[in-house]
Amino acid sequence: MHSLAGVSDEARDREQAAPLPPRPLALRAGVPDPADVLASYRAVGRDSRTTILGLLASDGVRFGFPGARVLDFGCGSGKVMRHFLPEAEVCELWGCDIDAPSIEWINAELRPPLQAFTNGPAPPLDQPAGSFDLVWSVSVFTHLTDHWAGWLAELHRVLRPDGLALISFLGGAMYEAWTDQAWEPDRIGMTVLDHGQGWELGGPTVFHSPWWLREHWGRAFDIVQMREGSAPREHGLVLLRRRSGVDVTPALLERIDAAREPREVEALRHQVRLLHAESSRLRAQRDALALAEAHRLPRRVAGRIGQMRRGH
Ligand SMILES: C[S@@+](CC[C@H](N)C(=O)[O-])C[C@H]1O[C@@H](n2cnc3c(N)ncnc32)[C@H](O)[C@@H]1O
Incomplete structure (x- = not known):
């Protein structure tokens, strides 16, 4: 892509002059340094701009041409979009999110x-089929659990033929920082931690192995490029080109073909082990709470008694 040489200074100036969201909206979108929320919010968004432009440029894709329609799926309060204000003057830059306060703030x-x-x-999204040239989605499929396949099929629907999707995922760099376990991609597949956790606590966390993305997302999209995060906590990014002539449904995307890809089975086994560990941890917390309430004990003491009863 042509990286709009000369626009980056303008993008920086426009972003600096733009209003910043209230702290809770910035925090909700995720910031690496909660000690300095707004500075961190701006820096991460700026890095995303550089990464998006770099990845598109490496595929020779033009961005921001007049009339182009671009969607930031799961835009939060616009942490990434705010760095594309000059481009949004010439193309249509839309954001969408489930969080009404964030959307209201952007529109205001x-x-x-x-x-x-x-x-x-x-x-679905309230958008016509084939109406976007590019969709990006930063730190969203990293949290989508039950509806991931429906949403990926929906992005396929709203993209024009040959349209591009740029989606971040969590791989080894984040897994090791997050879980303290070694990254073993053959048994990760799509792994969900903290299923059902509310957004105020960061939502669930979803990890993907590159082989699994190729196997499942590759049914709807050609994988143009995949970059795994290398720095600790860095997201991976995959650039996808919409495939035509495929009836993309959630069932197609979710289907497990263990004969074709034997790693699917070990990945499911590993997910079950993780779920068992999570449910044991939650049960221990629940028991400690019940003990504390029954005997009016401090929770710390009840927790220790619970551990001793379980032989730890
Ligand atoms: C970690 S935040 C990232 C926000 C933004 N992409 C950014 O980089 O600042 C994840 C966002 O995904 C949004 N989200 C979660 N599920 C969604 C869905 N089904 N459709 C649209 N947005 C969703 C959340 O509300 C939240 O704003």
Whole structure:
């Protein structure tokens, strides 16, 4: 892609002049340094701009041409979009998110040139088929559990033929920092931790192995490029080109073909082991609470008694 040489200074100046969201909205979108929320919010968004432009450029893709329609799926309060204000003057840059306060804030403070709409927790989007040239989604499929396949099929639907999707995922760099366990991609597949956790606590966390993304996402999209995160906690990124002539449904994306890909079975076994560990931990917490309440004990003491009863 042509990286819009000369626009980056303008993008920086426009971003600096743009209003910043209230702290809770910035925090909700995820910031690596909670000690300095807004500085961290701005720095991460700036890095995302560089990464998006770099990845598109490496595929020779033009961005920001007049009339192009671009969607930031799961845009939060616009942490990434706010770094594309000059481009949004010439193309249509939309954001969408399930969080109405974030969307209201974007439309109140950054529209025009940005525009945003709220979507429900399950598909569809209120957008015509084939209407976007590019969709990016940063740190969203890293949290989608039950509806991931429906949403990926929906992004396929709203993209024009040959349209591009750029999606971040969590691989080894984040897994090791997050779990303290070695990254063994053959048994990760799609692994979910903290299923059902609310957004105020960061939502669930989803890890993907590159082989699994190729196996499942590759049914709807050609994988143009895949970059795994290398620095600790760095997201991976995959650039996808919409495949035509495929009837993309959630069932197609989810189907497990263990004969073709034997790693599927070990990945499911590993997910079950992780779920057992999670449920044991939660049960221990629940028992400690019940003990503390029954005997009016401090929770710390009840927790220790619970551990001793279980022989730890
Ligand atoms: C970690 S935040 C990232 C926000 C933004 N992409 C960024 O980089 O700042 C994840 C976002 O995904 C949004 N989200 C979760 N499920 C969604 C869904 N089904 N559709 C749209 N947005 C969703 C959340 O509300 C949240 O704003």
